[in-house]
Amino acid sequence: MLQRLSYLFVIFVLFPLVIWTGLAMSPAFVSAFPASVAVMGGQQSARTIHFFVSLALLLFLLVHVLMICVAGFRSRMRAMITGRAGTHRAGT
Amino acid sequence: MKDISRRKLILGGLAATAGVSGLGVAARIAQKYGLIPPDHGGIYSLGETLTYASQRLLTRHSLAREFPRSMISKRPLANEIAPPNEAFKSLQAEGFADWRLTVDGLVDRPAAFSLAQLKSHPSRSQITMVQCEEGWSYIAEWIGVPLSQVLDLVGVHPQATHVVYFSIEPDWWESIDMADALHPQTFVTYGMNGDELPVGNGGPLRLRVPRQLGYKSVKFVTHLTVTDDLKKFGKGLGSAEPEGGYAWYAGI
Numbered sequence: 001m002l003q004r005l006s007y008l009f010v011i012f013v014l015f016p017l018v019i020w021t022g023l024a025m026s027p028a029f030v031s032a033f034p035a036s037v038a039v040m041g042g043q044q045s046a047r048t049i050h051f052f053v054s055l056a057l058l059l060f061l062l063v064h065v066l067m068i069c070v071a072g073f074r075s076r077m078r079a080m081i082t083g084r085a086g087t088h089r090a091g092t
Numbered sequence: 093m094k095d096i097s098r099r100k101l102i103l104g105g106l107a108a109t110a111g112v113s114g115l116g117v118a119a120r121i122a123q124k125y126g127l128i129p130p131d132h133g134g135i136y137s138l139g140e141t142l143t144y145a146s147q148r149l150l151t152r153h154s155l156a157r158e159f160p161r162s163m164i165s166k167r168p169l170a171n172e173i174a175p176p177n178e179a180f181k182s183l184q185a186e187g188f189a190d191w192r193l194t195v196d197g198l199v200d201r202p203a204a205f206s207l208a209q210l211k212s213h214p215s216r217s218q219i220t221m222v223q224c225e226e227g228w229s230y231i232a233e234w235i236g237v238p239l240s241q242v243l244d245l246v247g248v249h250p251q252a253t254h255v256v257y258f259s260i261e262p263d264w265w266e267s268i269d270m271a272d273a274l275h276p277q278t279f280v281t282y283g284m285n286g287d288e289l290p291v292g293n294g295g296p297l298r299l300r301v302p303r304q305l306g307y308k309s310v311k312f313v314t315h316l317t318v319t320d321d322l323k324k325f326g327k328g329l330g331s332a333e334p335e336g337g338y339a340w341y342a343g344i
Contacts, residue, residue: 025223025344026343026344027156027221027223027302027303027304027305027342027343027344028147028151028154028303028304028343028344029147029151029343029344030156030157031151031154031155031156031157031302031303032147032150032151032154034157037157043221043223043229044229047227
């Protein structure tokens with residue numbers, strides 16, 4: 001449950017926010033869509049939010065990799081690449 | 093690995109070939125319509141090109157955000173700490189009376205404008221933000237002549253694609269495409285917040301390109317050249333910045 005919530009949070013909150021605040025720092029993008037930065041209170045606020053969201057994403061990545069290592073690096077990697085759930089038969 | 097059949101492999105190969113050749117055709121077309129930045133190449137090239145092309149296609153005429161007078165920064169950061177060179181200092185000693193902006197290249201009537209001549213044209217002002225690559229920003233009122241008006245005075249040839257502009261400081265030069273050069277907010281500025289433009293902010297003359305990051309707004313401008321070939325300047329990357337790893341197109 002916690003895992004699902006964190007995935008939902010990353011995909012539907014953090015990623016859209018980091019893209020939005022990234023665009024809000026672009027002078028050319030803001031010239032075309034001024035509302036994109038106005039609701040955030042200016043470019044400098046966007047910059048601050050962007051910085052902390054990127055830290056959160058980095059933290060998510062680190063924890064993610066850490067969990068893979070805990071769960072067995074080889075079997076997780078095999079599961080991701082071949083699509084077969086990691087059984088621990090040697091040689092497959 | 094037996095899951096990948098021969099048919100899938102062939103289909104995949106065909107799709108990849110079509111994709112690559114499609115990209116090739118797209119690059120040709122983009123080049124023809126001036127959608128490829130001059131510093132393409134290197135690992136960021138695709139991203140830079142996509143940014144530049146999409147912004148030119150979708151937001152060519154967008155206007156930089158202008159602010160109410162109440163939002164003008166109390167202390168506009170004068171980041172020009174290093175003293176400009178001797179040539180600058182001798183001009184400064186005489187109150188910039190001999191400062192000239194020479195305009196040449198693909199123009200009918202090359203000219204050299206003094207500050208007084210530039211000021212004799214109807215002045216325009218804009219309250220816009222300078223945003224630096226380093227992260228700081230300030231809002232100021234910029235006063236000057238639209239670059240498009242200066243270009244009208246000298247008569248730009250129709251094949252012109254870029255305007256290259258040089259600072260009195262050696263190796264400090266930039267260029268913009270005609271979309272930005274003719275943009276109504278691109279100014280040759282000589283004033284700030286109702287006063288002369290301070291040296292720390294680029295005075296006596298600074299080109300303002302408010303739709304791009306601050307480094308495109310070159311300080312102490314003395315020379316404009318209209319061209320149809322950026323390869324002839326410096327290392328051919330369009331400006332001094334890409335030679336140091338920055339993007340030529342700073343609309344980001």
